[in-house]
Amino acid sequence: MAKTENPVVGKIKDVAQGIYDKIRKVKAPDIEMPIRSLNNVEYNSKEGYFKLLNKVKSRTLTASTIRTFAQTLRMMSLSKDLVETDDIATKREAYYVSKNWGEARFREQPESDTVMDDIEAMMGVNREQIGFIPEEKGGAIAGELIVIDKDDEGKRLEIDCTKFGSGAYSIPSSVEELSFKTKAKFILAIETSGMFERLHKHNYWKDANCILISMGGVPTRACRRFIRKLADEKNLPVYVFTDGDPYGFGSIYRTLKVGSGNAAHINEFFCVPQAQFIGITPQDIIDYKLPTHPLKEVDVKKIKDLIKNDPFIIHHKAWQDALQDMAKMKVRAEQQALAKHGLNFVSEKYLPDKMKNRKTWLP
Amino acid sequence: MEQRTAEELAKKARDISISEFFEKNRHLLGFDNPRKALLIAVKEAVDNALDACEEARILPEVNVELIQLEESRFRMIVEDNGPGIIKAQIPKIFAKLLYGSKFHKLSSTRGQQGIGISAALLYGQLTTGKPAIITSKTANGKKANLLKLKINTSTNSPDIIQEEETDWEGKEHGTKIEIDMEGNYIKGRQSVDEYLKETAIVNPHATIIYTNPEAEQIIFPRAVEVLPPEAKEIQPHPYGVELGRLMRMLETTAASTLQQFLTTEFVRVGPGTAKEICANSSLLPNMKPKNISRELAESLHKGIQKTKIIAPPTDCISPITDAQLEKGLRKEINAEFYCASTRPPSVYRGNPFIIEAGLAYGGEQEADGPIRIMRFANRVPLLYQQGACAITSAIQNTMWRNYGLQQSKNSLPMGPCTVVVHMTSVWVPFTSESKEALAHYPEIVKEIKLALQEIGRKLASFVNKKRRIGEEAKKRGYIEKYIPHVAEALKDIIGFDEIQKKKVEDDLAEILEHTRGELEQVGVDNPDYDEEFAKIGQEENGEEEADDFGETKKKKRKDDDSDEDNDKSDNDGSDDDSEDEEKPSKKRKGSKQTKLMDDGED
Numbered sequence: 001m002a003k004t005e006n007p008v009v010g011k012i013k014d015v016a017q018g019i020y021d022k023i024r025k026v027k028a029p030d031i032e033m034p035i036r037s038l039n040n041v042e043y044n045s046k047e048g049y050f051k052l053l054n055k056v057k058s059r060t061l062t063a064s065t066i067r068t069f070a071q072t073l074r075m076m077s078l079s080k081d082l083v084e085t086d087d088i089a090t091k092r093e094a095y096y097v098s099k100n101w102g103e104a105r106f107r108e109q110p111e112s113d114t115v116m117d118d119i120e121a122m123m124g125v126n127r128e129q130i131g132f133i134p135e136e137k138g139g140a141i142a143g144e145l146i147v148i149d150k151d152d153e154g155k156r157l158e159i160d161c162t163k164f165g166s167g168a169y170s171i172p173s174s175v176e177e178l179s180f181k182t183k184a185k186f187i188l189a190i191e192t193s194g195m196f197e198r199l200h201k202h203n204y205w206k207d208a209n210c211i212l213i214s215m216g217g218v219p220t221r222a223c224r225r226f227i228r229k230l231a232d233e234k235n236l237p238v239y240v241f242t243d244g245d246p247y248g249f250g251s252i253y254r255t256l257k258v259g260s261g262n263a264a265h266i267n268e269f270f271c272v273p274q275a276q277f278i279g280i281t282p283q284d285i286i287d288y289k290l291p292t293h294p295l296k297e298v299d300v301k302k303i304k305d306l307i308k309n310d311p312f313i314i315h316h317k318a319w320q321d322a323l324q325d326m327a328k329m330k331v332r333a334e335q336q337a338l339a340k341h342g343l344n345f346v347s348e349k350y351l352p353d354k355m356k357n358r359k360t361w362l363p
Numbered sequence: 364m365e366q367r368t369a370e371e372l373a374k375k376a377r378d379i380s381i382s383e384f385f386e387k388n389r390h391l392l393g394f395d396n397p398r399k400a401l402l403i404a405v406k407e408a409v410d411n412a413l414d415a416c417e418e419a420r421i422l423p424e425v426n427v428e429l430i431q432l433e434e435s436r437f438r439m440i441v442e443d444n445g446p447g448i449i450k451a452q453i454p455k456i457f458a459k460l461l462y463g464s465k466f467h468k469l470s471s472t473r474g475q476q477g478i479g480i481s482a483a484l485l486y487g488q489l490t491t492g493k494p495a496i497i498t499s500k501t502a503n504g505k506k507a508n509l510l511k512l513k514i515n516t517s518t519n520s521p522d523i524i525q526e527e528e529t530d531w532e533g534k535e536h537g538t539k540i541e542i543d544m545e546g547n548y549i550k551g552r553q554s555v556d557e558y559l560k561e562t563a564i565v566n567p568h569a570t571i572i573y574t575n576p577e578a579e580q581i582i583f584p585r586a587v588e589v590l591p592p593e594a595k596e597i598q599p600h601p602y603g604v605e606l607g608r609l610m611r612m613l614e615t616t617a618a619s620t621l622q623q624f625l626t627t628e629f630v631r632v633g634p635g636t637a638k639e640i641c642a643n644s645s646l647l648p649n650m651k652p653k654n655i656s657r658e659l660a661e662s663l664h665k666g667i668q669k670t671k672i673i674a675p676p677t678d679c680i681s682p683i684t685d686a687q688l689e690k691g692l693r694k695e696i697n698a699e700f701y702c703a704s705t706r707p708p709s710v711y712r713g714n715p716f717i718i719e720a721g722l723a724y725g726g727e728q729e730a731d732g733p734i735r736i737m738r739f740a741n742r743v744p745l746l747y748q749q750g751a752c753a754i755t756s757a758i759q760n761t762m763w764r765n766y767g768l769q770q771s772k773n774s775l776p777m778g779p780c781t782v783v784v785h786m787t788s789v790w791v792p793f794t795s796e797s798k799e800a801l802a803h804y805p806e807i808v809k810e811i812k813l814a815l816q817e818i819g820r821k822l823a824s825f826v827n828k829k830r831r832i833g834e835e836a837k838k839r840g841y842i843e844k845y846i847p848h849v850a851e852a853l854k855d856i857i858g859f860d861e862i863q864k865k866k867v868e869d870d871l872a873e874i875l876e877h878t879r880g881e882l883e884q885v886g887v888d889n890p891d892y893d894e895e896f897a898k899i900g901q902e903e904n905g906e907e908e909a910d911d912f913g914e915t916k917k918k919k920r921k922d923d924d925s926d927e928d929n930d931k932s933d934n935d936g937s938d939d940d941s942e943d944e945e946k947p948s949k950k951r952k953g954s955k956q957t958k959l960m961d962d963g964e965d
Contacts, residue, residue, distance in 0.1 A: 016856040023853075023870045061849075063838040063875055070845040073852030080856055104848040 008130055011123050012080045016073070030060040031072060033122040038261035043311035048257075048273025050311065052264040068115065070104045075115050082131025090135050091116060121265040127221070133173045139223040140168035140196060140214040143205035144184040145230075150177065161211070168200065168214070175226045182211065182234050188351075189213045189227060189275070191242035191252055195335045195346070204347045208355075211236075219256045221263065224270045227256070231274055238272050239355070244280030244290075245332035246302040249323065249362075250310060253277050258312050277362040278354045282325040285333045287360075288350070291340055292331035303327050316363050383516045385482060386489060392482045393747075393799075397435060398553075400486055401546030402746070404439055405429070405555050407479035408540055409562060410743060412443035413569060415538065419446035420590055423569040427559065429548065431576040436491065437546040439483075442539040447501035450508045450526075457484055457497055457540070458512040458521030483542055485514050490545035494524045499538040500531045507531035548576045553746045559583065561737050561744035564691040565683055565785055586690040592681040597789060598630045600675040601640070601667040603713025610660045613652045621655070621663075622648035631673050643669040677708030677715045680787050683742065688721045688783065696781055699725030700825045703783075704817040711806040716788030718807070720814035724822055725829075728779035734758075734768065736775070738801070739785040745799050752800035754784045757811035766819035767826030780822075784811055839876075846871045 015031065022029035034040065035057050041050035061069050078097055082089055089097065095112040098105045106112040120127050127133070141147075145161040147169065158181075161169045172178075188210050190196045196214035199205070205212050211230070215223055231238050240256060242248030257275040259267025285292060295303075303323050306313045313319045326332065338346045354360055385392060393403040409425055416423035426442040448456060457480060484495045500507035511524040550556055559573050563583035568590055571583040604612070618624035625637040632640070641648045644666025646659060655663065683691070685703040692701050703721030710716070728735070738745040738754045749755050755775075763769075763776035770776035792802040801807065850867040853859075 013856060016853055020853050020857055020859075020867065023867055023874065026870050026873055028874050061871075061874070063842050066841055066845040066849070066875065070848035070852065073849055073856070077852045077855040101848065103844040 006083050008083050008123060008125060009080050012076050015122070016076065019073070028061050030058045031069070031122065032056050032058045033118050034265055036117060036121055036262050036264055038309060038311065041259075041261055041264045041267070041311060043258060043315045045315060047268075049267045049271040050259045050261065050264055051267070067104065071098070071101075071106065071111075071115050072118060074098070074101055074104055075112070076119055079119060079130040079132070083129075088128075088131055088133050090133050092135055094132055117262065124265055126266045126269065128174050128176070134220060134222070135173075139171045139216060139219065139226070140193065141171060141211065142168045142196070142200045143211035144182055144209055145169075145211045146181040148179045148181065166201070168196075171213075171222055171226045173222050175222050175229060178226070178229065180230055180233055182230075182236075183209070184211045184234075184236065185209050187211045187213060187227060187231060187236050187238045189215055189219070189238060189240045189256060190335075191215060191217070191248055192335055195241065198343070199347055202344060202347050204351070207347070208351070215252065215256070218251050221266075221270050224256055224259075224272060227275075228269065228272045231272060238275040239278045240275050241279050241335065241351075242277075243332070243334045244282065244285055244326075245295075245334075246299050246306060246323070246326070248280075249277075249319070250302060250306040250313065254310065254312050278360070279350070280333055280335060280337075281360065281362055282322050282329060283360065285329065285331065288338065288341070290333040290337040292329075292333045292337070295326070295330050295332055299332060300327065318363055322362055383519075385485060386516050389482070389486060389489070392479070394482065394486045397545050397547040398549060399747070400490075400544065401429070401437060401439070401548060402553065402555050402558055403479075404483040404486065404542060404544060404546075405441065406558060406743070407483050408439065408441035408542075409559070409571075411480050412441060412445060412538070413562075413566060413742070415445035416443055416569075417590060417593070420593070421445060422585065422588070422590060423566070424572070425569060426572045427555075428574040429555065429576045431548065432543065435545055435547060436543065437548065437576065438541060438543050440539065440541045442537060444535070444537045447507075447536040447538055448499045449501060450499075450510075453497050453499060453508065453510050454512055454521035454523055457481060457495065458514045480540070481514065483544075484512065485516070487542040487544035488513050491543045493543045494522075496541040497538065498529065498531060498540075500534055500536050503535045507534070556581075558744050558746055560695055561739070561746075562742075564695050564737065564783065565688065565739050565742045565744070567683075567687050567691040567694070583695070586694050587687055591683065595679040597675065597679040597715075598628060600631060600710075600713030600715075601625075601629050601670075601672055602710075603790070604629075604664075604667070606661060606664045609664055610657065613655050613660060616652050618652055620648060621646060621650045621652055624652045630675050636670065636672055640666050640670045640672075643667075674710045675713060675715045677717070679789060680708065680715055680717055682717045682719050682787055683785060685719065685721070688719055688785070692721050692723045692781070692783065696723040696728070697726045698723035698728060698779075698781070699829075700822070702818050702821040702825075704814050704821075706810050706814050706817075709806060709810050711792075711804045714788055714790045714792075716786055716791075716807065716810070718810040718814045719783075719785040719787075720811070720818050721783040722818050722822060723781045724825065725779050728781060730779040731777070733775040733777050734780040734782055737781060737783045739783070740791040740793070740798070740801065741787050742785070743798075745801075748794070748800040751794055753803045753808050754786075754801055754811055756803065757808050757815060758782060758784070761812055761815045761819065763819065766823040767830075768822075782815070782818075784814065786811075842872070842875045846875070 019029040019031070033056060034052055035055045038050075040053045040055040042053055043049075044051050059065055059069060059072070075094070075098075078089070078094065081087075091113055092109060094116060095106055095109040098112055106115075116127065116130075116132055120130060120132075123130060141161050142164060143161055147159040147161065149157045149159060149172075151157050159169060184205075185208070188199075188205075188208075190199070190212065193214045193216050196212055199212055204210075213223070213227060219227075227238060230236065240253050242252050253275070256272050258273065259271040263270060280290070284290065303326060307320055307323055313323065335346075338350050341349070389395070394400040405427060409427060412425045413423050416425075421444060424444045426440075428440040430438040430440070432438055487493065487495055494511040494513045496509065496511050498507055498509045506528040507530065508526065509529050510526045513522040513524055514520075515522050548555070556573075556575065559571055559581075560583065563569070563571055567586040568588070569583075570585045572580065573583070574580045599608075612628055613624065616624050616628055618627050621641060622634065622637045625632045625640055626634060638648055640663070644659075644663045646655075646663055646666070650659075682705045685705045688703040688705070689701050692698075692703070701721070701723050703719065705719045706717060708715050708717050736749060736755060736758060738749070738752055745752065745754075759773050759775055768776035768778040768780060786801060786807065791798075792804060792807070794800045794802050846868050849871060850864045853867060854864045
C-alpha cells in the first residue's frame with residue numbers, strides 16, 4: 001500500500017502537468033510565482049509580520065527564458081525525489097546536483113538559490129518542506145534553557161544550555177521538531193557574537209535569568225523560527241540588542257521581528273512579532289555619550305531607503321524619528337562602544353536600566 | 364688668466380659642412396640607436412626605390428635583404444626595378460647631403476629634402492668605415508655601373524673609392540644599394556618587418572620581397588596592377604608662403620613687375636587677384652620685385668592674407684583611394700570586415716591635402732588590448748612618436764563607443780581592430796625633422812576626424828549586425844540545448860515514456876521556433892586575403908613549397924577560376940584543390956617557427 005502522497009509532491013505534479021498539457025496543445029507554457037520583494041508585502045501591525053500581497057510574476061517559456069525554465073523544472077524534479085524519499089539536500093548540495101544536468105547546470109550557487117526560492121514561493125511552503133536546508137547554523141544559545149531533541153534513533157535528548165561552559169548550544173538548521181523547558185524570564189537576541197561572549201562570560205544570563213542568543217548578523221530562518229517557537233511556547237518576551245546603525249535597525253531587527261521581502265511567502269512563521277528593540281538607539285548615543293563613527297555613504301542611503309520604502313518603518317513613527325535623528329547626527333555607534341564606561345558596564349548598568357525603562361525602547 | 368681677442372677667437376670659427384653637422388647630430392635624421400638606424404636606412408632606401416619607379420611609371424618591385432654579419436653589424440641590400448641612374452649622377456645622389464630633385468618643387472613624393480639615403484650612407488660609413496656599393500643599370504643591353512662610395516664629410520662631397528662596369532645579368536634596369544652598418548634587428552611594432560608590412564598596405568601597387576636576417580623570405584605581393592597617378596608639381600599657393608620665403612622669391616624671380624611676379628610664381632593668382640593683392644597691400648602692380656624692401660614685403664604678405672584667393676588645385680595630390688586602401692588591408696590583415704574612406708581634398712595654409720582612413724575589424728586580431736594604429740604620410744609608414752601625432756589624438760577624440768568599440772574617455776579604443784590613417788599632401792607638416800608625427804593643424808585634425816567617422820559608421824553597422832546575428836544564434840542554440848532538459852524534467856515528475864518525451868520535445872521546438880525567422884549569415888568577407896601572403900604578425904606553419912609563382916600569376920589564376928565557375932559550378936571543389944596546390948609559398952626556409960609580432964618597445 002503506497003503511503004499517501006505528500007501535498008508538496010502533489011503540487012509539483014500539478015504544476016508539471018499544467019505545463020505538459022500546454023505544450024501538447026502547442027502553446028507556450030508559463031509558471032506563475034509570487035514576487036518576492038518589499039514591494040509585494042504589507043505590514044499588518046495586528047498580525048505583526050510582512051504579509052505577502054498578490055503580485056505575481058509569470059515566467060513564460062521563450063527562447064530567452066528556456067534556460068531558467070528548464071532549471072526550475074529540474075529543481076522541482078529534484079525536490080520531488082527528496083520529499084518522496086524523505087531525504088534532504090543543503091542548498092550547496094542542490095547546486096552540486098545540478099552539475100549533473102549538462103547544459104542546464106547552474107553556474108553559481110546564487111542561481112540555484114534563486115530558483116529554489118522561486119519554487120518555495122510557488123509552492124507556498126517553507127524550504128525545508130521541499131527538501132532543501134541551508135548551510136548556515138542558526139545561531140548560538142546560552143542560558144536557562146533545556147532543548148528537547150531526538151537522536152538519530154529517535155530517542156529523546158535533553159540538552160541543557162547551561163552546561164556548555166564557555167561554549168554555547170548551536171541552533172540546528174531545522175527546528176520544527178524541537179520543544180523546550182525553561183524558567184527564564186526573557187530572551188535576549190544579540191547582534192554580534194562579541195557582545196554575546198561578553199555577556200556569557202560574565203554570567204549575565206544567570207544574574208538576569210534569561211536566555212542569550214547570538215544572531216551573528218541578520219538572523220537566519222532557523223534562528224528566527226527558533227526564537228519564535230521558544231517565545232510562543234514559553235510565553236517569553238524577546239529583547240533585541242544590536243549596534244546603533246541603519247543595518248542593525250533595518251536589516252537585523254526588522255527581519256527578526258517581521259520577516260523579509262525575499263522570504264515573504266513564509267514570514268508568517270519566520271518572524272518574531274513580540275520582539276522589542278532595546279538598543280542601541282540614537283538617543284542612547286547621546287544619553288551614554290558613546291564613542292561614534294561617522295555614517296558612511298551606504299548608511300545614509302540605507303536610512304533614506306528605509307524611511308521611504310520599508311513598510312515596517314513607514315508604519316512606525318518612532319522608528320522614522322529615530323532614523324531621522326541618526327541622519328541628523330551623522331554618526332553610528334557599535335554595541336561594544338559601551339565598553340567606554342568599563343567592560344561590565346553593559347551588564348551591570350546599560351541592560352538593567354534599559355529593561356526598567358520601556359520609554360527607551362523602540363517598537 | 365690670459366684674455367683672448369675677438370680676432371683670435373674669430374680664427375677658430377669656420378664653416379661647418381652639412382655632412383659634418385649630421386655626423387655629430389645623426390639623431391636629427393632618426394639614426395639615434397642601432398635598432399632605429401636599421402629601420403631608417405631601410406625606409407630611406409625603400410622610399411627612394413618606390414619614388415624612382417613611380418616617377419618612371421614602372422610598377423615597383425623592391426627586394427629588401429638584411430644580412431647579419433656580426434652580432435651588431437648588418438648588410439642592407441635594397442634593389443629596385445626602377446629606371447636606373449646615369450653614372451654621373453650616382454655619386455651626388457647617394458653621397459652628397461641635400462642633393463635632390465624634389466626639394467625645390469611642391470609635390471607629394473615620399474622623399475623631399477634629399478637627405479635620407481645619403482644619411483644612411485653616412486651612418487654606415489661612420490659605424491663600419493666601409494663604403495656603400497651602388498649598382499645601377501639604365502637599360503637592357505647596356506652595362507651596369509658599380510660604384511663604391513664614401514662621403515667626404517668636411518666638404519660634403521662624394522669620394523669614389525672604386526668604379527667599374529659590370530654585367531648585371533637578368534636585370535633590365537634598376538638600382539641596387541648595399542650598405543654595411545651597425546644595427547640591431549628585432550621584431551615588433553617598430554621593426555623593419557612592420558615597416559614593410561605597413562608600406563605594403565598603402566602601396567598595393569608594389570611588390571616587396573623581404574628577406575630578414577633569419578633568412579626567411581616574405582613576399583608582399585601587389586594587389587592592383589595600376590600605378591597611382593603621377594604626383595604633379597605645383598607652385599606654392601600664396602596663403603602658404605612665409606615672409607622669408609616670399610622675400611627670397613622676390614629676389615630670385617625673373618618677373619619684371621609685381622603683378623607678373625604674383626601671377627607667374629603662384630598658383631591660383633590671375634591678373635585680377637594680383638591687382639587685388641596689390642591694392643590690399645598698398646603696393647603698385649608695376650613695381651619691380653627686386654626693389655621691394657623688407658617692410659614692403661611684409662605689407663605684401665599681410666595683403667595676401669587679406670585677399671580672398673581660391674583654394675589651390677587638388678589634382679596635384681593623388682590619394683591611394685578607398686578601394687585600393689581596402690585591398691591593401693585585405694591582403695595583409697585577416698579580419699572579418701574591412702572598409703576605407705577617402706575624404707575630398709582640403710587645404711591648410713595654402714597646401715592641399717587629402718585624408719584617407721581605413722579599418723580592418725575582427726578576425727585574428729587581438730581583442731583585449733587597444734586597437735592597432737597605422738599612420739601614413741605620403742604612403743610612408745610613421746612608426747615612432749605615435750603619442751605626439753595628430754592622427755593619434757584624432758582617434759582618441761572620436762567617440763568609438765558609438766561605433767561598437769569600447770573606449771574610455773579620450774583614450775584609444777579597445778578591440779580587435781586596425782585603423783589606418785593616411786595623409787597625402789604636397790607639404791606634410793611634421794612635428795620635427797625626423798618626420799615621425801603629424802602636427803596638429805585644426806584643418807587636418809578635422810578632416811581626420813571626419814574620415815574616422817565615415818569608417819566608424821560603416822563599422823557600427825557591421826558590429827551591430829554581427830551582434831544581432833550572434834544573439835539570435837545564441838538564442839537558437841539555447842533552444843536546442845534546453846528543450847531536452849524541459850522534457851526530461853517533465854518526464855521525471857509526471858512519469859511518462861520516451862515516446863511522449865519525444866513528442867514534448869517536438870512540440871517545444873515548434874512553439875519556440877515558429878516565432879523566429881530564418882537566421883541571417885555573416886561570414887568572413889575577405890576573398891582577397893591569403894594566409895600564405897600575409898604571414899607577418901602571425902605564427903608561421905612552415906610548409907616547404909616552390910617559390911616560383913608571383914602574385915600576378917596567382918591573381919590571374921583566380922580570375923580564370925571565377926570565369927570557369929560561371930560555366931560549370933559543379934566543379935568548384937576540384938578547382939579549389941588545384942589552386943591550393945599551386946599556391947606559392949613565401950618561405951624558402953620554413954624550419955624556423957617565428958612570431959613576428961613580439962612586443963615592440965620604444
